[in-house]
Amino acid sequence: MSTKKLMLLGGLRYLIPIIEEAHKLGVYVITADYLPNNIAHKYSDEYCNVSIIDKEAVLVKARDLKIDGILSHAVDPGVTTAAFVAEKMGLPFQCSYEAACILQDKAMFRKFLAENGFNSPKAKGYNNAEDALKDVDYFNWPVIVKPVDSAGSKGVTKVENKANLATAIATALSSSISKNFIIEDFLDKVGAQSSADIFTVDGKLVYPAYSDQLFDKSAANPYTPAIEIWPASMEQKFQDDLTAQLQRLFTLLNVKSGIYNVESRVCSNGKAYIMEVSPRGGGNRIAELQDMATGQSLIRNEIKKALGMPMDDISSPVYDGVWCNYIMHSSKEGTFVAVEIDEEFKRNHVRDIGFIVKPGDHIHPFTGANTSLGTLFLQFDSRKELEDALNNSDKWIQIRLK
Template identity: 45%
Template sequence: MKKILLLGGANTQIPSILTAKKMGYYTITCDYLPDNPGHKFADEYHNVSTTDKEAVLALAKELQIDGILAYATDVAAATAAYVSEAMGFPTSPYKSVDILTNKDKFRAFLEENGFCTPRARGYSSVEEAKKDLENFKFPVMVKPVDSAGSKGVARMDDAGQLEELVENALQYSRCKRFIIEEYVEKYRYQIAGDGFSVDGKLVFRCFANEHFSNKAASPYVPIGESFPYDMPKEVHEKVHAEIQRLLTLLDMKTQAYNFDIRIDKDYNVYLMEVGPRNGGNMIAQVIEKATGIPFVEYMLKAAMGEDCSELKMVEPEGFWSCYILHTLKEGNFKRIQYTDEIKKNIVEEHIHVKEGEKLIPFTGSNGTVGVLILRYDSMEEMLHKMDNMYDYITVEVE
């Protein structure tokens, strides 16, 4: 039986563990949180941090694994590439994955290669950034260079906010670096969704509308994604072409990607993030329902060096979304109230917390209460409900 090492056992990683078992692999999970819920589904668990590349490599050699996957986790994507490269497994270059998972390196790469990208620089201290602030046009965004789940991200409208926002960003940076970048005004919805390349060619992508809320604790953390992306075909194709140019320059191979992309009113494409892994929030599961493509299986096959050449582009059918359940205020979880208008749309409900559990306001993925998968009758219904979910869903706390 072939062995696969799956990096992480959080709720978001459970689909990869269950699918790997269904495909007949011996599943091994690792991270530094033994109580993570995914580990109970695996055949074996090891208490090794997914960000410790050398420790994971040592574990992989000891266990004589046949493949490794970082599912829905940016922080472990570089580790998976590092281990794969060291063990001779098929992989995109570690150097390229490292660029894609570090915001300052990614922005520099985009600038060097003529992509549309905001002015951005990375720093290690407030003092360093202060000297450079005059070169930026406000507003700007302050972000950890290597965080996940939008944690530590904030908008800065004047220099007086610098120390507070940098301190917040550095809390979520493992390498203790942050980036300042000029704010990019988006035209209509930000583009989310996932894609997949085979031998470096982007053969499949499923773009989504990314939804945010000014009522949430942070208006820069997405509250959900809806499919398909509501723009003409030529916009889809232009975005696809820019992603392909990036993948070619980075010599990417066979693997999944998660997108955060903006276009302006002239349809210029800004690749805000192209994560070398699939998205969280059950995006892969929504894509499977909308296209019929067994997306998670392809990720596992790629990790195990199996042939993925039969994967082809399939447009989504119907109108689908994933919505991140969250609270607007701190308190102990009581229940979730749904109106009749939204109940008819819910296809799957995944709750990650128990009654009485302490909840925090939604400023990142650590504030996720659960995830819904929903289906709608029209684009109009989908976009209206996704943009007004607080009218239909209440997460009650006490």
């Protein structure tokens, strides 16, 4: 049997566990982007220099390399390209290229939700500031302004005052590849927003998952996730409602098998909202943590799916205790020296440390996933034990800058 070839779009650190798991399965891994010095290329079997947002160019390379599967795991800009290449080459993917385009474009997704009777905020997409500024009275203020095609909270601003809308639009446009943005009513949430990875098999949602996504109000961007906790504290009735909404969405989009990153929330109006659904694994190593916490492997099954290999049985997650993805970050600028963690705390609760910086690196204030220092996976016996640790983090972690 010939060795299967898997193309991974991007070269970020998030891909290293995918490469390692693929190698365990005997898979030949090709990483592809236009930055040859990205770290994942040091771990793959072959590097392909191509822009991952140029879907036609990636298709040419994929055909030349005779790949058997393609993924854009945790790499948002490459998702529609991966769907396009998979469709053109008859390879497995979560959904059609058309469905991927709907899910990946925040304006198109909001329009699809509204037209199909899902809970959705009033929203509208734009490609220029002038048209948006004429619509200030269309929305129920405050509003959120976002690029339609960015992830990791890049370019996102909550706007309380109409006079500040133009500045927020400029921020969104600066982070948009397509130079399109969306304005939507700000939904006042109850409790924590959820961000988690889920899995479908033949269009059926077999692995629904929800988390508590918390934010650092003192961060340079207070809408960048700083802490994620599993299992979620969300009431079960809302989790069940969201699972039903997601299944209806997947049925309408005629999806297949694969991983999705989903953001959702319960709002003060008593309704649960699907905020975002992306046909890829989430950033911040979400699938890695969920795999560690549940004993199931979303990563391995996503690889198997992409290559048409038989998948393991996948079922609703059960967590071994309470888990936290702690996003290490700084509130100030400086040169990174070290992260110091109390040894007893590390021994009892730290299950993984993933740095994305090294001593001597220049550190920026926390504005998005790309300005974090890395992640800690923490495990506790109870939610109270975790909350006590988070409320007293200065007792067990110190970030040293100079």
